[in-house]
Amino acid sequence: MNMIVCVKQVIDPEAPPASFKIDSASNKVVPPPGVSPVISPFDEQSVEAALRIRDAQGGKITVISMGVNLLRDVVKKPLAMGADELILLEDDAFTEGDSWSTAYALAMAIKKIGDYDLIFCGRQAADWDAGQVGSGIAEILGLPSVTVAKKVETADGKAKVERVTADGYEVVEVSLPALITVSNELGEPRYPTMKGIMAAKKKEPAIWKPADIGVEPAQVGTAGRRTRIVKLFQPVREGKCEIISGETPEEAAVGLATKLREAKIL
Amino acid sequence: MAEYKGVMVYCEAAEGRLLPIATELLGCGKKLAGDLGEELCAVLLGANVSSVAQEAITFGADKAYVVNDPQLGDYQTDSYVAALEKVVKEVMPQIVLMGQTSVGRDLAPRLAFRLDPAASMDCIDLAIDPESKRLLQTRPVYGGNAQATFTYDSDPQIATVRAKAMSPLEADPSRQGEVITIDAGLDPQAIRTRVLEKVPEEVAGIKLEDANAVICGGRGIGTAEGFKELEELARILKGAVGATRPPCDNGWVPDSAQVGLTGKIVAPDLYIGIALSGSSQHMSGCSGSKNIIAINKDPEANIFKEARYGVVGDWKKVVPAFRDKVKELLTE
Numbered sequence: 001m002n003m004i005v006c007v008k009q010v011i012d013p014e015a016p017p018a019s020f021k022i023d024s025a026s027n028k029v030v031p032p033p034g035v036s037p038v039i040s041p042f043d044e045q046s047v048e049a050a051l052r053i054r055d056a057q058g059g060k061i062t063v064i065s066m067g068v069n070l071l072r073d074v075v076k077k078p079l080a081m082g083a084d085e086l087i088l089l090e091d092d093a094f095t096e097g098d099s100w101s102t103a104y105a106l107a108m109a110i111k112k113i114g115d116y117d118l119i120f121c122g123r124q125a126a127d128w129d130a131g132q133v134g135s136g137i138a139e140i141l142g143l144p145s146v147t148v149a150k151k152v153e154t155a156d157g158k159a160k161v162e163r164v165t166a167d168g169y170e171v172v173e174v175s176l177p178a179l180i181t182v183s184n185e186l187g188e189p190r191y192p193t194m195k196g197i198m199a200a201k202k203k204e205p206a207i208w209k210p211a212d213i214g215v216e217p218a219q220v221g222t223a224g225r226r227t228r229i230v231k232l233f234q235p236v237r238e239g240k241c242e243i244i245s246g247e248t249p250e251e252a253a254v255g256l257a258t259k260l261r262e263a264k265i266l
Numbered sequence: 267m268a269e270y271k272g273v274m275v276y277c278e279a280a281e282g283r284l285l286p287i288a289t290e291l292l293g294c295g296k297k298l299a300g301d302l303g304e305e306l307c308a309v310l311l312g313a314n315v316s317s318v319a320q321e322a323i324t325f326g327a328d329k330a331y332v333v334n335d336p337q338l339g340d341y342q343t344d345s346y347v348a349a350l351e352k353v354v355k356e357v358m359p360q361i362v363l364m365g366q367t368s369v370g371r372d373l374a375p376r377l378a379f380r381l382d383p384a385a386s387m388d389c390i391d392l393a394i395d396p397e398s399k400r401l402l403q404t405r406p407v408y409g410g411n412a413q414a415t416f417t418y419d420s421d422p423q424i425a426t427v428r429a430k431a432m433s434p435l436e437a438d439p440s441r442q443g444e445v446i447t448i449d450a451g452l453d454p455q456a457i458r459t460r461v462l463e464k465v466p467e468e469v470a471g472i473k474l475e476d477a478n479a480v481i482c483g484g485r486g487i488g489t490a491e492g493f494k495e496l497e498e499l500a501r502i503l504k505g506a507v508g509a510t511r512p513p514c515d516n517g518w519v520p521d522s523a524q525v526g527l528t529g530k531i532v533a534p535d536l537y538i539g540i541a542l543s544g545s546s547q548h549m550s551g552c553s554g555s556k557n558i559i560a561i562n563k564d565p566e567a568n569i570f571k572e573a574r575y576g577v578v579g580d581w582k583k584v585v586p587a588f589r590d591k592v593k594e595l596l597t598e
Contacts, residue, residue, distance in 0.1 A: 029412065132375035135379065139379035148371065150521070173460045227417070233414075234412050244575060249583035252577045255577075256561075266536075266596065
């Protein structure tokens with residue numbers, strides 16, 4: 001089973017909301033100082049999904065990431081978790097893309113890899129939250145896709161996928177090769193072991209430029225965007241919370257109930 | 267080259283009725299179509315959805331396109347994308363709207379990449395730019411920490427819309443509209459998936475997204491037993507229990523109880539957030555609530571920035587006393 005997992009380096013979504021800042025002049029997010037970027041959490045779960053399949057039946061896992069200033073400690077985490085190879089599309093031309101130009105570059109890189117049965121992506125990245133890149137890659141490569149998976153198993157040239165829906169889940173069978181996007185319901189990704197971390201340190205990622213995947217710089221990153229950001233802004237919070245206090249927590253609780261009754265909320 | 271005109275809403279239906287999201291989309295689509303001076307049409311896909319066409323018209327559609335095919339009985343990416351692609355190519359709408367639902371999330375990007383333009387997902391505001399007449403699509407980004415307004419130049423402009431972000435029109439049974447049947451033209455060979463089974467996660471009582479009161483617990487609840495306490499409060503308030511992601515990931519509550527960016531969207535009259543920090547990801551799913559109440563022992567928790575009333579204290583002490591008082595007040 002040859003598997004490819006696409007992962008994205010993002011600003012840590014667990015960073016405190018107060019540290020989130022934007023530069024409205026450039027419509028860009030200012031990375032919070034002192035907070036290390038991370039692999040987007042759903043992408044880590046994608047790595048975990050691939051590792052579980054390899055644990056069960058063997059295979060090879062190739063991880064792809066894209067951007068500039070990719071911190072090796074961050075993008076090597078999938079290797080430390082147990083993935084076999086890492087390819088970085090690392091070039092200024094690949095930055096600031098939208099769903100379209102991102103999916104296109106990743107699809108062309110996957111085409112270059114050539115030999116694959118399963119491609120995994122997170123259901124959406126923790127920065128732009130669009131959730132389009134996985135489906136986009138599948139469409140460009142002409143592959144079937146199943147999105148928002150919580151369990152993936154393979155047998156006889158097919159994958160059986162549990163797809164999360166609003167009221168539970170459905171079990172979908174898909175022919176391979178296929179693309180699957182993974183959701184948090186899959187469960188916690190494994191922690192890298194010390195052995196894994198040491199092994200990852202020794203592995204050097206392959207660096208691919210636009211020419212290596214047969215694309216013009218104008219087709220990827222900012223230049224390849226189809227969408228324009230008119231405005232990026234932070235919604236205004238009113239922040240007028242009335243704190244109900246009391247001598248004891250119980251007294252405050254009674255005060256709260258009384259208050260809600262007075263305000264006709266109850 | 268023919269011109270793209272009008273607004274199209276892909277309407278999801280179940281058991282012969284439009285889903286609430288479909289009526290919300292028709293309300294939003296009607297406004298956009300009015301601003302453009304063009305028509306609003308509805309599209310229904312399924313094994314047998316003809317009966318729903320009239321309902322779409324009562325909620326504002328000028329026309330309803332119906333595609334019936336046994337292969338559209340279950341949602342499957344390949345069959346639905348192909349059928350909707352055919353409708354869009356025939357009708358050539360300038361704007362295509364769908365819900366940010368399990369179906370819309372999967373269908374919209376794939377359709378956009380097939381037709382070659384772009385899509386914006388999970389929009390909470392849509393407007394026509396008065397000068398360019400293009401669609402301005404505003405959506406939360408960075409887990410709800412920011413919002414961005416997008417636009418693009420190619421047609422059709424595809425957007426999915428968050429549940430409860432738009433208001434439906436009043437149903438008007440006297441409205442007239444044309445119902446047009448389109449053949450799905452599906453190639454069974456091109457459908458590469460099969461739905462083997464649907465597994466509902468039963469939740470007793472009122473459905474979370476329909477409840478007038480939602481009691482949400484966070485990581486601080488600590489155990490599945492803790493959530494029983496919240497259920498008791500929900501029962502008294504005739505509401506439903508929701509959760510942030512950690513309680514779902516830890517198995518204290520079913521995954522379907524998750525409220526937030528990637529879970530359910532709720533907008534009840536009363537939302538009580540208990541032992542949860544109020545992360546942007548969670549608040550994305552409940553910030554439309556009329557009254558947000560917070561109970562948390564950390565006075566610095568983000569939830570207090572969003573709440574109208576709050577109590578700073580240990581939920582284990584606050585909740586039972588609150589529940590007893592509420593019970594007393596409601597039985598007076």
